[in-house]
Amino acid sequence: MIYLDNQASTPIHPAVLKLTTQVMQDNFANPHSQHMLGQKAMHIIDNTRKSIADYFGVQFSEIIFTSGATESNNIAILGVILQALQTREKVEIITTPIEHSAVIAPIKAIVNQYPNRIIHKVAPIDESGIIKVEDIQNLLTPDTVLVSIIHANNEIGTIQPIRDIGRMLKKYNPDSVYPLFHSDGAQAVWSEEINFNYSNLDLYSISGHKMYAPKGIGALYIKKNTPINPIMYGGGQEYGIRAGTLNTPGIAGLGEAIRLLTLPEHKEMVSKVKNLRNTLLDKLLQIESITLNGDRQTRLPQNINISIQNQNSEKIVIAADLAGLAISAGSACHSGAMQESEVIKAISPNNQEKSKQSIRISLSQFTTEEEIEQTYDIIKNII
Secondary structure, three states, X not given: OEEOEOOOOOOOOHHHHHHHHHHHHHOOOOOOOOOHHHHHHHHHHHHHHHHHHHHHOOOHHHEEEEOOHXXXXXXXXXXXXXXXXXXXXXXXXXXXXXXXXXXXXXXXXXXXHOOOOEEXXXXXXXXXXXXXXXXXXOOOOOOEEEEEOOOEOOOOOEEOOHHHHHHHHHHHOOOOOOOEEEEEOXXXXXXXXXXXXXXXXXXXXXXXXXXXXXXXXXXXXXXXXXXXXXXXXXXOOOOOOXXXXXXXXXXXXXXXXXXXXXXXXXXXXXXXXHHXXXXXXXXXXXXXXXXEOOOOOOEOOOEEEEEEOOOOXXXXXXXXXXXXXXXXXXXXXXXXXXXXXXXXXXXXXXXXXXXXXXXXXXXXXXXXXXXXXXXXXXXXXXX
């Protein structure tokens, strides 16, 4: 089987697997216990927290561990809004129409809970899938408490101008902590270099299984003094923001995955993936019925998203699977259900059929030239 659904989940890197397994076997004690075995587990967590904080250019206490980007997004969004509602009668949130469901769903839930106090604004987006900074700026008011913009889209791979957005937001109301700036970075961390301070971010969500670490582990950057409420209560772990016993093996694995990003060969790996992606994309676009979704240049190096005229996404994905190729249609985050892509609908409002015709092909650092050639042949034969 050729696996080209890496934006849904990457395989675990061998170095990450080795360390995670070792910690699971040797450091199984509860890291919050006071005995020596517990403290050895906490030492692993502390060292990992420091290395991740150093990588992103922030303080040790500004990184909290979660179960993944979905939980991180929920903590960031609900936590900020609930805190703001304690001091404000009305609050506003700004997003784009191509945010991940882990951002849109909690916003919908809390808007339904406080329909007269919360306004959700959606900035317009063009066919490239890239937001314009001025379109966000035009929506800002003194009631805006949170702007949440996905760093790199999980379907079409487009990369948003996070630094420019952050710079604009910090100038908008310099005498107030609001508006806060959150970004879902689940898809972006592996290939995009980012310093949270330089980007003027207040909150940033990270997912392990999108970057060759295990599933069930993630992190959330919360800038010091950010007003935020916990949304889950228990033993007060993670500075009182995220209760629950920490996942020591998963945290160690996440730290190792991020350490791999610092190696000199990592940039070469990203370049290799991009070249393989371009090779496949160039060949696919020679087929008359295929069009590209999203921006050609400003996109993740591993991402291809195409629409195939007069073809059905679901049938293409099933036929590819039977031919030994794993790809996807839209996001993989809907309990296994195949749905029309809301992202493609948003960037192609005048051609809603494209949402039923789109497929996503996402490479990994382990993808080979031979697999690229075979993938092209399979898709061409299916069409």
